[in-house]
Amino acid sequence: MSYETIQFVREGPVGILTFNRPEAMNAMNYVMINEFRDFFHDRFRDHDTRVIVVTGAGKAFNAGMDMNDLANFIPPGGFKPKAVYEFQKLFSDFILFMRRCPQPIIGAINGGAAGAGLSIAMACDVRIATPQAKFIAAYINIGTGGADMGSSWLFPRIVGAGNAARYLMTGDKFSADEAYRIGFVQAVVEKDLLMEEAMKMAQTMAGKSPIGLRLTKEALNRNTGGLSLEDAVMLEDRNQAMCMVEMTSQNAG
Numbered sequence: 038m039s040y041e042t043i044q045f046v047r048e049g050p051v052g053i054l055t056f057n058r059p060e061a062m063n064a065m066n067y068v069m070i071n072e073f074r075d076f077f078h079d080r081f082r083d084h085d086t087r088v089i090v091v092t093g094a095g096k097a098f099n100a101g102m103d104m105n106d107l108a109n110f111i112p113p114g115g116f117k118p119k120a121v122y123e124f125q126k127l128f129s130d131f132i133l134f135m136r137r138c139p140q141p142i143i144g145a146i147n148g149g150a151a152g153a154g155l156s157i158a159m160a161c162d163v164r165i166a167t168p169q170a171k172f173i174a175a176y177i178n179i180g181t182g183g184a185d186m187g188s189s190w191l192f193p194r195i196v197g198a199g200n201a202a203r204y205l206m207t208g209d210k211f212s213a214d215e216a217y218r219i220g221f222v223q224a225v226v227e228k229d230l231l232m233e234e235a236m237k238m239a240q241t242m243a244g245k246s247p248i249g250l251r252l253t254k255e256a257l258n259r260n261t262g263g264l265s266l267e268d269a270v271m272l273e274d275r276n277q278a279m280c281m282v283e284m285t286s287q288n289a290g
Contacts, residue, residue: 042069043076044094050087050243051236052140059095064103065153070127077134087243087250089138090235091161092145101152101175102128121278128153129270132187135160136258136266139251141242145235146170146213147228156186159195162254163238164222167231170213172221178208181280182273190269196221 044055054076056063065073080086093099135142135157144161152175158164174192177183183205192201196219204211216222226234242250258266 040072040076042066043072045076047086048236049240050085051239052083052086052089053232054089054091056091056093056099059093059097061103062097062100062149063093063095063154064100064106066103066106069103070131074131074134077131077138080134080138080140083140086140087247088239089140089142090145090232090239091142091157092232092235093147095148096169097148097154098144098146098150098170099154099157100149101154118278118282121281122274125274125277125281129186129274132156132160132191133267133270136187139254141239141250141254143235143239143242145231146222147231149173151175153186156188156191158221159188159191162257164216165224165226165231165235165238166213166216166222167228168213168225169228170216170222170225171210172204172212172216173210174205174208176208176277177206182276183208184273185277186273187266187270189273190266 040057042056042058044053044057046053056069058064058066058069080089141163142161144158144164146158146164146166148167148169149171150158151171151173155172155174158172174183174185174188176185176188188201188205192205195201200219203209211219211221213222213225217225224234
């Protein structure tokens with residue numbers, strides 16, 4: 038299948054998905070959102086791709102939502118609660134698709150990962166970054182809740198509750214070195230070695246039993262305890278919808 042805003046190529050059993058809007062720092066417009074959702078939905082029926090590597094074209098991994106594109110879809114006077122909630126779910130369900138898809142996902146973080154881009158990085162099973170990579174949750178900086186797109190479920194499980202709270206509540210940036218220190222990324226490598234290292238790891242995974250890989254991902258998803266990811270995303274969607282209604286009502290006034 039051909040895409041407009043993403044690229045997908047397969048090298049043997051390893052698929053490489055690239056965000057391909059470098060002129061916009063790979064920010065997600067509506068075309069990319071739909072293509073990204075469709076891509077991961079299709080992986081449920083893809084028995085040839087054993088492991089997926091996700092990266093970005095140009096200088097950024099993924100800069101989050103394209104706010105210029107988003108502004109075109111906000112009705113005059115703002116959203117009503119039902120419309121906001123449905124709107125929010127467009128941005129959150131592909132995180133569920135990433136975690137449900139049977140293939141392990143390796144994030145090759147080549148540059149900035151902000152907002153939705155950070156949540157996508159969280160939804161990867163393993164992350165490798167370059168020294169140029171920067172990370173920011175960003176949500177709380179624009180007036181919404183700091184937890185969005187699965188971050189309140191995924192982030193604490195990766196870096197611990199205190200580290201997750203710090204970055205979700207402050208909206209502060211953190212560097213590749215800090216990401217490595219808190220365990221968010223598993224390695225930091227020079228940019229010209231990033232894909233080589235990601236592919237080496239992917240090929241190692243792809244050499245294992247297909248059913249073994251799938252069951253391991255399922256076990257990791259289910260044995261982290263507490264609230265399910267689905268429940269966490271539903272709670273976040275409700276909270277973000279309420280925050281956006283409040284924001285648009287204040288702006289309208």
